[in-house]
Amino acid sequence: MNLKDKVIVVTGAGRGLGRGIATLLAGKGAKIACVDLNQDDLNETVRQCQAAGGDGKAYLVNVAREDEVVKLFDDVVADFGSLHGVVNNSGITRDGLLVKAKDGEITTMSLQQWQAVIDVNLTGVFLCGREAAARMIKLGVEEGVIVNISSLARQGSFGQTNYSAAKAGVAAMAESWAKELARYNIRTGAVAPGTINTDMIAAMKPEARDRLIGAVPLKRLGEPEHIAMSVAFIFENSYFTGRCIDTDGGLR
Numbered sequence: 001m002n003l004k005d006k007v008i009v010v011t012g013a014g015r016g017l018g019r020g021i022a023t024l025l026a027g028k029g030a031k032i033a034c035v036d037l038n039q040d041d042l043n044e045t046v047r048q049c050q051a052a053g054g055d056g057k058a059y060l061v062n063v064a065r066e067d068e069v070v071k072l073f074d075d076v077v078a079d080f081g082s083l084h085g086v087v088n089n090s091g092i093t094r095d096g097l098l099v100k101a102k103d104g105e106i107t108t109m110s111l112q113q114w115q116a117v118i119d120v121n122l123t124g125v126f127l128c129g130r131e132a133a134a135r136m137i138k139l140g141v142e143e144g145v146i147v148n149i150s151s152l153a154r155q156g157s158f159g160q161t162n163y164s165a166a167k168a169g170v171a172a173m174a175e176s177w178a179k180e181l182a183r184y185n186i187r188t189g190a191v192a193p194g195t196i197n198t199d200m201i202a203a204m205k206p207e208a209r210d211r212l213i214g215a216v217p218l219k220r221l222g223e224p225e226h227i228a229m230s231v232a233f234i235f236e237n238s239y240f241t242g243r244c245i246d247t248d249g250g251l252r
Contacts, residue, residue, distance in 0.1 A: 001143050001235050004029035007080040008235075009073070011063050011128060012090035014041030017149065017200040020224025021231050026054025028232065033076045035059045035090070063090045065123030073131040077139070085145040086132040087231055088125040088170065089141065090119060095159045114162045121166035129177060137184050140198055140248035144186035145235050148174045149227070150193050150244055152252050167192070171244045178242025187236035187241040194248025197221040 008025055012018035014036030022032045024051035034045045034056050042058035049056030057079060061072045077083055094113040099106060129146050134140050136144035153160055154168040174190040181188065195201065195212050201221065204212075213221060230247045234240055 001085070001145060001238065002233070003235060005031060006084040006235075007031045007076065007082050008085040008087065009033040009035060009076055009083070009128070010087045010089060011061075011124070012033040012047050012149075014038050015045070016200075017193065017196065017224050017227050018087075019045045020090060020229040022056065022230035023048045023052045024225060024232060025051035025087075025235070026056060029054055031055040031057075031080055032050070033057055033059055033080070034074075034213065035061050035063070035072065035138040037062060043093045062129055064119040066127055069124075069127040069131055073135050074129075077135055082141065082232070083132065083135045083137055084141055084143070085147070085235060086128055087147045087149065089149040090124050091121045091149065091163075091166075093160070095163070095165055097159055098161050103111050109161060113221065117162035117166055121163065122169045125170045125173065126128065129173065133181055133184070133186055133250075135175070136186055142185065143238070144181075144184070146174070146177060146181075146186065146188045147231050147234050148188075148190045149231075150174075150190045152246065152248055154192060154196050154244075155252070182241065187234070187238070189228055189240060189242065190244040191234070192244050192246045192248065193222065193227050193231045194251040195221055196227060197223050214243045215251065216248075218251065222247065222249055 004081045008030050010022045013022045013034035046056035096109045148170040149173040151167040153164045157164045172192045174188045177188040230245045
C-alpha cells in the first residue's frame with residue numbers, strides 16, 4: 001500500500017506509541033484520524049501529524065463503547081471520504097497478582113481489574129476491527145489494512161493476567177481476520193513491542209529502569225518510532241498478512 005492520501009484511524013494516538021505511529025504514517029502522506037480520550041493530547045498529535053507533512057483530525061472516543069466506535073467510523077468516512085486502515089493501539093493496565101497470600105491474608109485480582117483491561121484492550125480492538133472492516137468493504141476500497149498492537153506479554157507476564165490475556169487475544173484476532181478478510185483484499189497484522197521508552201518507563205526509578213534495559217540483548221530501550229516502523233511495514237508490504245512482528249531488541 002502506498003500511504004499517500006490513505007485514511008487511517010489510530011487509536012490511543014494521544015501520546016506514546018500511538019503518537020509515534022500517527023506521526024510516522026502522516027510523514028508518509030497518510031491522513032490520520034487520531035483517537036483518544038484527552039483533547040489536549042490529541043491536539044498535539046494532530047499538530048505533529050501536520051508538521052510531518054500529512055493531515056490529522058482529533059476524535060474523542062472511548063473504544064470500549066460500541067455506540068462511540070460505530071459513530072467514530074461513520075464520522076471518519078464522512079470527514080475524509082474514505083477509510084483504508086486502522087491501527088488498534090488503545091490500551092490500559094491494571095496490574096496485580098491473580099492470588100497473593102501474605103501473613104495469612106489472601107488477596108486476589110478483582111473482577112474490576114480484569115474487566116477494565118479486557119474492555120479496552122480486547123473488546124475495543126474487536127469493535128474497531130469490526131467497524132473498520134465493514135466500512136472498507138462497503139466503500140469497496142482497493143486494499144485495506146488492520147494492525148493490532150499486541151505485546152511480548154502475550155506469552156505471559158508476571159502480575160498481568162488481564163493484560164497478557166488481552167494481548168494474546170489481539171494477536172489471535174489478527175490471524176483469524178487474515179483468513180476471513182483476504183477475500184475482500186483486507187490484510188491484517190500485529191506488532192508486539194518489547195520495552196519501549198514511553199512516559200511510564202521515564203517515570204521509573206533509575207535502578208528499575210536500568211534492570212529493564214539490562215535484560216534487553218541490544219542493551220537499550222526501543223523508541224515509539226521503532227514500533228511505528230513495524231506498523232508501516234505491515235501497511236506497505238502487500239504480501240504480509242496474519243502475522244505478529246516482535247519488535248523487542250531481542251528480548252523474547
